[in-house]
Amino acid sequence: MACPFCKKEHPETLEQALEALERGPHLVREALAGASQGELMAAEPKPGGWTPAQVAIHLMDTEVIQSVRVRKILAEEDPLLPAFDQNAWTAALSRGRDLSDVLRTFELLRKQNVDLVRGAGPAGADRAGRHPEYGRLTLRELFVHLSTHDAKHAQQIRRMRAAPRS
Numbered sequence: 001m002a003c004p005f006c007k008k009e010h011p012e013t014l015e016q017a018l019e020a021l022e023r024g025p026h027l028v029r030e031a032l033a034g035a036s037q038g039e040l041m042a043a044e045p046k047p048g049g050w051t052p053a054q055v056a057i058h059l060m061d062t063e064v065i066q067s068v069r070v071r072k073i074l075a076e077e078d079p080l081l082p083a084f085d086q087n088a089w090t091a092a093l094s095r096g097r098d099l100s101d102v103l104r105t106f107e108l109l110r111k112q113n114v115d116l117v118r119g120a121g122p123a124g125a126d127r128a129g130r131h132p133e134y135g136r137l138t139l140r141e142l143f144v145h146l147s148t149h150d151a152k153h154a155q156q157i158r159r160m161r162a163a164p165r166s
């Protein structure tokens, strides 16, 4: 069945997705390694784009939303799930963030979320909520879709750092 978010077929099982999600924060850390926080935070984004630090902030903030979604789905019946405008969030929420806290929080929230999904078992994975834009989403769909997100952004960070602005 096509993914409600991206309309693609995701071949991963939920367990494969959870394993990828456990590795994800490490990929992001590796992509950021070797640059100082000051350097990463001070970089000016390309017009309409993000800096490597903003990509990390986007990943942590996505995990905040995912944290609310998984909790509502497991604890409530047919909950309305929060949506967010990722460009507006990144533009408004990039200042004053400590990148090492951002990465640590991303890792901790991610582990909590993976633990919650594992703990909920197959019956939990079939529970669902309503997204204002994408409609009914099961926990399985939410986490399988998210499973390639970190790797995509880690690649994006590597590309940015390989091609510094002139």
Ligand SMILES: [Zn+2]
Pocket (backbone or CB within 6 Å): 003, 004, 005, 006, 007, 008, 010, 144, 145, 146
């Ligand atoms: Zn998807």
